[in-house]
Amino acid sequence: MAQKPKVDPHVGRLGYLQALVTEFQETESQDAKEQVLANLANFAYDPNNYQYLRQLQVLDLFLDSLSEENETLVEFAIGGLCNLCPDRANREHILQTGGIPLIINCLSSPNEETVLSAVTTIMYLSSPGSGSHPELTAMPVVQCMLRFSLSANTRLRNLAQIFLEDFCSPSQVAEARTWRAHSALGIPLPRTEAPQQP
Amino acid sequence: MASSGGELGGVFDHHVQRAVCDTRAKYREGRRPRAVKVYTINLESRYLLIQGVPAVGAMKELVERFALYGAIEQYNPLDEYPAEDFTEVYLIKFMNLQSARTAKRKMDEQSFFGGLLHVCYAPEFETVEETRKKLQERKAYIARTAKNKDHYMTKKKLVTELKDTKDFRQDFHSGTSGFCATTQNTSTGNLDPCLPYSCELPLCYFSSKCACSSGQHMDRASNFSQDGRNHAETVEHCMYNDSLQKIQMKPFKNSLACPGAQKAIPSSEAVDRFMPRTTQLQERKRRREDDRKIGTFLETSTSSNEVMIGPLLPDIPKVDMHDDSLNTTANLIRNKLQEVISSVPKPPEDKLEDVHTSRPLKQRRRI
Numbered sequence: 054m055a056q057k058p059k060v061d062p063h064v065g066r067l068g069y070l071q072a073l074v075t076e077f078q079e080t081e082s083q084d085a086k087e088q089v090l091a092n093l094a095n096f097a098y099d100p101n102n103y104q105y106l107r108q109l110q111v112l113d114l115f116l117d118s119l120s121e122e123n124e125t126l127v128e129f130a131i132g133g134l135c136n137l138c139p140d141r142a143n144r145e146h147i148l149q150t151g152g153i154p155l156i157i158n159c160l161s162s163p164n165e166e167t168v169l170s171a172v173t174t175i176m177y178l179s180s181p182g183s184g185s186h187p188e189l190t191a192m193p194v195v196q197c198m199l200r201f202s203l204s205a206n207t208r209l210r211n212l213a214q215i216f217l218e219d220f221c222s223p224s225q226v227a228e229a230r231t232w233r234a235h236s237a238l239g240i241p242l243p244r245t246e247a248p249q250q251p
Numbered sequence: 252m253a254s255s256g257g258e259l260g261g262v263f264d265h266h267v268q269r270a271v272c273d274t275r276a277k278y279r280e281g282r283r284p285r286a287v288k289v290y291t292i293n294l295e296s297r298y299l300l301i302q303g304v305p306a307v308g309a310m311k312e313l314v315e316r317f318a319l320y321g322a323i324e325q326y327n328p329l330d331e332y333p334a335e336d337f338t339e340v341y342l343i344k345f346m347n348l349q350s351a352r353t354a355k356r357k358m359d360e361q362s363f364f365g366g367l368l369h370v371c372y373a374p375e376f377e378t379v380e381e382t383r384k385k386l387q388e389r390k391a392y393i394a395r396t397a398k399n400k401d402h403y404m405t406k407k408k409l410v411t412e413l414k415d416t417k418d419f420r421q422d423f424h425s426g427t428s429g430f431c432a433t434t435q436n437t438s439t440g441n442l443d444p445c446l447p448y449s450c451e452l453p454l455c456y457f458s459s460k461c462a463c464s465s466g467q468h469m470d471r472a473s474n475f476s477q478d479g480r481n482h483a484e485t486v487e488h489c490m491y492n493d494s495l496q497k498i499q500m501k502p503f504k505n506s507l508a509c510p511g512a513q514k515a516i517p518s519s520e521a522v523d524r525f526m527p528r529t530t531q532l533q534e535r536k537r538r539r540e541d542d543r544k545i546g547t548f549l550e551t552s553t554s555s556n557e558v559m560i561g562p563l564l565p566d567i568p569k570v571d572m573h574d575d576s577l578n579t580t581a582n583l584i585r586n587k588l589q590e591v592i593s594s595v596p597k598p599p600e601d602k603l604e605d606v607h608t609s610r611p612l613k614q615r616r617r618i
Contacts, residue, residue, distance in 0.1 A: 072278060084274055087287055092279060094289040100396040132289035139390040140397055165264065169293045177390065207375040208293065211382045219383070 094133030135170040296374035321350020
């Protein structure tokens with residue numbers, strides 16, 4: 054969870070977050086970047102911080118960091134997004150700024166936590182029943198979730214199952230099942246398990 | 252990032268305690284040394300895995316210690332889980348997530364019967380339904396907190412506006428663009444209380460323009476809206492919002508001004524009717540005494556000559572106590588209360604009346 058900062062009391066929460074963002078932008082050290090991003094992502098867990106985070110455009114910072122090469126940064130960034138996306142204002146921002154493709158990309162990550170956070174973020178961004186954003190329940194995504202739902206990894210399996218049951222229509226799932234055999238689009242499973250063969 | 256098996260009870264990466272980070276910059280060092288880790292709702296769970304429990308048959312004490320943080324639904328030792336020599340591993344399931352989070356935070360790295368406990372979450376033990384419920388609760392919690400915050404902020408803003416209405420109006424006119432931009436940013440219409448902060452802070456993630464706060468907000472607003480038209484609409488929307496707030500403020504202001512108004516109006520009435528002031532005071536006193544004698548109080552009696560401005564104080568509900576003496580007492584108390592309330596604008600008269608009946612009434616000079 055978020056740490057208690059040793060900071061001048063008069064600087065306050067906003068000042069501290071500002072300092073974190075500044076350090077992230079300016080530092081050359083990968084370690085420092087990871088630490089700061091993790092700190093911000095943990096702050097994103099508490100709804101009381103959301104107005105500050107929006108003001109400092111931390112949401113955009115998270116979305117940008119999804120394209121980083123450093124896998125740890127991606128893991129922390131998608132974790133931060135997963136923490137704050139259930140909030141309606143944050144959700145709108147992510148949808149409007151074209152965050153969906155970036156998040157769907159995370160489904161292909163070899164990092165287990167990244168994939169889990171991505172699946173959860175997609176669920177929070179969709180409303181129950183297929184409807185709000187068609188990209189979130191597009192064929193590749195549903196196929197990917199189908200594969201996840203057969204995974205040996207319990208957490209992934211559970212999340213994928215919830216996605217298929219609550220956020221896809223039965224016809225979409227059925228279609229994805231028939232397509233799976235032919236589709237050239239494969240989203241590989243995370244490295245933590247052997248690939249599933251149909 | 253391999254885990255040694257997807258089976259339940261296997262070792263997972265998230266069970267492993269990571270090394271504490273020792274390269275943190277001073278300003279962001281916490282009170283306790285911690286590892287670099289992000290906790291999401293996926294990782295947190297009602298299930299806690301406790302490692303490093305000395306094998307001294309202390310399961311009962313362990314559970315009791317954890318039960319301090321919340322009700323426990325079930326617990327069991329995990330015999331097949333790899334553990335160091337002479338230590339055991341337990342799984343504890345709490346009734347709710349918040350208890351589990353508190354327990355984890357407090358009990359991790361605590362000593363127990365000579366050993367150091369390592370506590371972590373074990374979400375892999377959840378069923379599909381439990382996971383689903385967990386995600387839904389998180390969403391509901393955020394929605395609730397956001398709604399309360401909006402409510403609180405709007406109330407707070409109204410109160411602060413009331414206190415310095417003049418200042419606010421000036422600030423509003425000078426900081427209109429900033430105000431509007433933040434209203435647009437937070438689509439829930441949340442009034443941004445951080446406006447004073449933004450004046451001091453020059454840097455923001457995307458702003459390449461110079462460090463003027465209102466300019467900054469304008470820039471972000473234009474990033475948001477595709478065309479200038481949207482921005483103009485937002486400005487109108489802001490003005491409308493604010494004028495609504497001003498209207499809401501009026502009755503509030505008036506109720507505060509009520510005592511003053513009550514003072515002022517009778518004197519003007521006196522001037523209009525050419526009645527000497529003493530008569531007014533004596534008349535009111537007489538009326539109050541009449542009411543006391545009758546033993547009932549009607550609000551309209553004292554206010555028939557006075558114009559009540561602002562919200563009326565709520566009428567004290569009369570309850571029949573089914574006992575004569577109790578009823579009399581209640582009535583006496585009620586009347587006294589009403590008397591005190593009605594005599595608030597004119598305290599000196601009552602006081603003098605009660606204490607010094609022999610001395611003639613001092614006439615208060617009224618403007």
